[in-house]
Amino acid sequence: MFVLIFFLSLLFSVKISSSSLPHNLKQGLSLSVENNDDILISKNGVFSAGFYKVGENVFCFSIWYTHVNDTVVWMANRDRPVNGKHSKLSLQKSGDLILKDAGASVFWSIENNRNSSDPVQLQLNDTGNLVFHTLNGKAYGDTIWQSFESPTNTLLPNQGFTRERRLVASKSRTNHSSGFYKLIFSDDNILSLVFNGLETDSVYWPDNNGLPWEVGRSNYNESRRAVLDSFGYFLSTDKLNFTVGDYGLRRQPQRRLVLDPDGNIRVYSLNEKKTSWDVQWQAFSQACKIHGICGENSLCSYEFGGRKCSCLPGYKMRDIKDWSNGCEPEMNFTCNGGSRKDEEFIQIPHVEFTGYAMDDYQNYTLDRCKKKCSDICSCIAFNHLYNKDKGLYVCSIKALLLNGYRSSSVDNSMYIKLPKSVTSSSQKQNQDLKLTCSPDDHVLLDRVYKKKHKNRSVQSIFWFTIAFGGFEIFCILVYYYKARGPSHAKSSMQNYHQVATGFSRFTYADLKKASRNFSEEIGIGGGGIVYKALLPDDRVAAIKRLNNTDEQGEAEFLAEVNIIGRLNHMNLIEIWGYCAEAKHRLLVYEYMEHGSLAENLHTSSLDWEKRYQIAVGTAKGLAYLHDECLEWVLHCDVKPENILLDSDYRPKISDFGLSKLLNRGTNVGNSAFSKIRGTRGYMAPEWVYNLSITSKVDVYSYGIVMLELITGRSPTTTRSALGSNDSVGNGGEPRGMMSWVREKTKEGAEIVDPKINGAYNIGELEVLLKVALQCAEDEKDARPSMSQVVDMLRSGHD
Structure with a gap:
């Protein structure tokens, strides 16, 4: 049996080495969409480049993680996918890089503008960067083009982000074409998220209601550069700096920063054990604050099923497949120019629609505000808000209802103007319509080709060889684990504290000094004593020192850091950092002056x-x-x-x-x-x-x-x-x-x-x-x- 296994494993390794894939494309060669082996692979095996299927019979030339399913990091032709037959990426003898469709149409190209007789090649580096460059002998020559300079929706570690570059989200998880959300450096040097809708554009991050320095940014650096390093630290010239949740691990996982289809930026780390991606940082914990998430005349809210969109009373969905198109009136509303006989207002509490106010009227009563909206034909709703600074009510008239969300933390009420004919009791409730997912979300081409007959006997031998090779590897791993013993595995787990967002990671010596050797006790929290401390940046903090360092204490520590890290609310305690050093487990909170x-x-x-x-x-x-x-x-x-x-x-x-x-x-x-x-x-x-x-x-x-x-x-x-x-x-x-x-x-x-x-x-x-x-x-x-x-x-x- 062992001889058979050895023979098959040898055959398996010979098979793999004989079909090993190149990491570069030489001049005069091409990659074909029909050949599954026509791909480039980085020397470390992490990244692959080739034709990636994005729909029925359609492909994009892409870069993806070799061993993680469906994780694309770059696409050349995301908005113009090529046919599944006779399409090629060619590095021509002239030195130009050209992607052609089955009909010989050029869908994407890079021109070699170097006036040189040096040969050129296309190379996939270990960083995930696809580089088109000249060759000076056997060495690297001049770079003609590189994928790091033209990202799609993803930034990889050490891939610089500049004023010329932008991230554009995909339309959905399955539709990789360009969507509505962009990450850019704005003209005032601020790293910003922009919603480019069908009818309106708006900046929704950072919050544009305040000045840059009020939200922790600076617009005084015109270089406009940002980068996420391999350790998980993000640095930007506008002072947007953060560390991801698993920052500081001895063995750095694979990471990627992605502008997701929902308009949120997230940093993911690869969980190799589960072969899945864990979110380690995100810009928004409340997705309803993202513009355009539900479209015009609709509300975003949260329920146990997750985020949900619903139309306002008197409105219906424009497109049952796509909430981004919003809602439209159920019937025509004829304006009578101040006549209020045929209309009334429905109050919807705890609702806010950001921006797009026609005008604000100071010191208006509710009745006067209703009359004002009735007198203006284009007014479809209004807010009646109390301005605490001025000590009076403000009437805010709206002709557009965009970026609406419902939350118990919102004090506002919206008053929606509707014809009396649609304000019956059966129609006053919001229409809770669920989004219908459809295969139409995929990109389709209408050309079909017959598949070639495959040699089934060769396939059987190949999969048989893989099965036995996998069995041998499994046996080796089991032996290796038992030989090392469970204590090693346990100690390795104790060194890995996966937290949810970017806190400061303090050393035990730092916190001991900040708390003056834990001298001032201010309370007892769950599982530990709380001490007062003064951090090096002069912030007064509360440090909870966990007494229990067994499995239960470890679980409570991880629960507290993970959960608080994902929350952001004025009535929840804010965590500033933590310490996980040897047997010490400490949490650093904001200090609360009046205790419990x-x-x-x-x-x-x-x-x-x-x-x-x-x-x-x-x-x-x-x-x-x-x-x-x-x-x-x-x-x-x-x-x-x-x-x-x-x-x-x-x-x-x-x-x-x-x-x-x-x-x-x-x-x-x-x-x-x-x-x-x-x-x-x-x-x-x-x-x-x-x-x-x-x-x-x-x-x-x-x-x-x-x-x-x-x-x-x-x-x-x-x-x-x-x-x-x-x-x-x-x-x-x-x-x-x-x-x-x-x-x-x-x-x-x-x-x-x-x-x-x-x-x-x-x-x-x-x-x-x-x-x-x-x-x-x-x-x-x-x-x-x-x-x-x-x-x-x-x-x-x-």
Whole structure:
């Protein structure tokens, strides 16, 4: 058997070496679309170049990763694919590089403009750069052209990005032709993302509502250069600098920066074990902020299934296959020039359409704003906003509704003008239409050719040889792994901390110095003690030092870094960096001046206004986790200790060590959780009774925290006051809290924390109490979502 295996493996290796592929194309030769072996391969074997199939019988000359399926990094003719028969890339004897279709039409070419008799060649380098150059003897001569100078949608490590270059996204994952999104250096020297729509153009990154330095950029360097190095550090002349999540690994993975079809920039690293790409950095965590994502007269929002587009009331999709075309009115609307008999306005809360306002009118009431929009035929909607700086309301008239998105964090409402004939109750709801994927997304040509007959016996021998060769390699790998032992594998894993975005990676010595040898303790977080520190850039920070360095502690560390790294919200704690050195695991956060809500509940520092602000802010943060992230995040440990307060007593949710990060649409049950999560007294009944776990576990915990915020009583204290015979429901103490509140309110007794001396808003109290009791219901279906909670609390404040 071993002799047979040796013989077949020898035959296998001879077969491979005999058909080894070149990394250059010599003068006078060509690559044919019909020959699968007509490809160039880099010396290190990482990259391949040749004809890549982009549809039925159509190909583009491309560069791709050899061992990773469908990962193209460059295309020569993405908008003019060639036929699957008789197409060739030729390096002619004249020295010109020409791509011809079956009909002999030139689809792409590079002219040799060197007045020299030196020979030329096309070479694929180990960096993924395809270089057309002259030969000076056997050495490299002058470069005539290189693919790094004309990128499509991808930048590879050390591929410079300049004022002359641009990235253009593909139209979709399967349609590689040029799409609507571009990455460029703008005329003011800022690296920018631009949406080139069918009717409008707009810059959507960085946020153009502020000045460059307000968003961390600078326009004072006219050289306009940027580069992503092989270590994962991105440097740009406009001060856009970041490190990717796996920056600093001893063995650098393959990386690529891509402008994806959805208009977002992402940096991917290759997970060799899974042969897949992991996102290590992205420009947007909220994809609905990207312009043109849903088209005109439509709204982008988040649900458990992910991002979703929907038409405004009174509108319908233009193209059921493509949301980028937006929505159109369901019927003609005749303008009556100020007559309001045949029209009315529908209010849509928590909605914003960026830009394209016709005019703004200062100090207008809502009724006056409606009349103004009615008087203007081209007005189709308006915003009625309160300007805090000026202390008055502003009426913003719109004739175009572009870049719309719905979010609980948006305070605005839009008022849509519609004929009364289309505002019946059955039509006031948004039309939730799903995008239909179709084979039409592929590029098609109408020419069909007969396939040649293949020798099946040769194929059988070839695959038989590969199978035995693969078996031998498998046996060697198994032996190698067992010989090295599991301890080596474990230590290797401990050196690999894959985090989600570009934080600073601190050394243990740096953090020890910044915290003055961990001398000033400011709190205890999940699994560790928190210390105050002063970083070298004079920022005051909070450093959490994890005590548990076993597998559970390691898992909580990775969970916290991964999850917080993907989030971006004013009511979530911000992480600045981490340390993963030997046995030390530390996290560096922004410092919160007033500590936790738990600390402040026992003092007189929280008046009613601050408490209501904490209730609303915490609800917004949880609504973001549940409804607005690209991933679905369950916090799993909402309690006063994990709600921190800044200098203005604004809340920020912290401590994500027990959180669960899931893809939207995941069917979550207890099987998705390795253990019960949370803190006694704040845990939902689902944890104890082994029911399916949803975002409603966080809603329950929020309800208990709000009851504590109102009354000043912790769940355990309330139970003790009622006695041990009180029902405690899920094994914690919330039933005692609920019973006490309901009993006191029925009696008409005071339940508000005596520390605020009766100075509270009765309307806000009623709303907050109602919300808290609904959230803390035993039945999860009886609890509202966090987005609904935000809506109810805002109505109470109004």
